[in-house]
Amino acid sequence: MKLLFVADPLEGFKTYKDSTFAMMREAARRGHRIVACETRQLVWLRGGRVTARAAREIELTGDAHDWFRVVATGDLALAECDAVLMRKDPPFDSEFFYATHLLSQAEREGARVFNRPASLREHPEKLAILEFPQFIAPTLVTRDPAEIRAFHAEQQDIILKPLDGMGGMGIFRVKADGLNLGSIVETLNKDGTQTVMVQRFIPAIAEGDKRILVIGGKPVPWCLARIPQGSEVRGNLAAGGKGVARELTARDREIAEALGPVLAARGLLLVGLDVIGDNVTEINVTSPTCFQEITDQSGFDVAAMFVDALEAALQGARS
Structure with missing residues (x-):
């Protein structure tokens, strides 16, 4: 299969922790072709189709620094790919919003886009929790x-x-x-x-802000608890939090199994639920992370579960 990743510049990837890289590596291991572009390369012209200008097909080298080599460059209509994976990191600004509209047009032309662009627009990561008041503080x-x-x-x-x-x-x-x-x-x-x-x-933040990944409506059995350090109130890894993989609690599973099928039915193949104590604080749908941290600490292969779900979704669409 040919997979197009719409992502941030490849040259800036931190491959030791990047979840998009983990997806690419697993897909490549299975023999799928990997193509990449940025949102700024998406173009639509009347009479044509949404196209990634100068998209780069790459091979992974296995080197930690020069981790990819370009094997081909050219314009690529998104509908010609088996799947388009929208992995542009937040913020969800106007340009991200416009990119989702181009991706929706690509869907009308026959492209399969994950996560579904309309659902990206309908689930802003802070406000999406309002639909599930029984699970929030x-x-x-x-x-x-x-x-x-x-x-x-x-x-x-x-x-x-x-x-x-x-x-x-x-x-x-x-x-x-x-x-x-x-x-x-x-x-x-x-x-x-x-x-x-x-x-x-929520005082339980001292025990960690848990990232629970839900793939194809099903929870990954391990989460990453991001624990604030020192006097910091934030557990985010970007704010210096320490990530510790933990098995899901009964409450974690209750939340994930209640929300997962609902969100998956809307075309959200991958969701990251942020949970503090017993409460959902955010529903992340743009480019959920923590694949490698969970895999490295638990041994559970998150990327394999993701590519399994992607292949199943594409197979289901063909049958």
């Missing part, structure tokens, strides 16, 4: 400072975060004393022009 979404102050007065200890952040960027904790609440709200909501998410602080 007390949560407020607003750009009204008075609403935030009232929520803090009720909950006492809160987390505030922007809707478009990633890697723990822009997350603040405000305790019962309310210290700096006004300044933090001004920073995040920009004088009432931007919406903010506010949640009750």
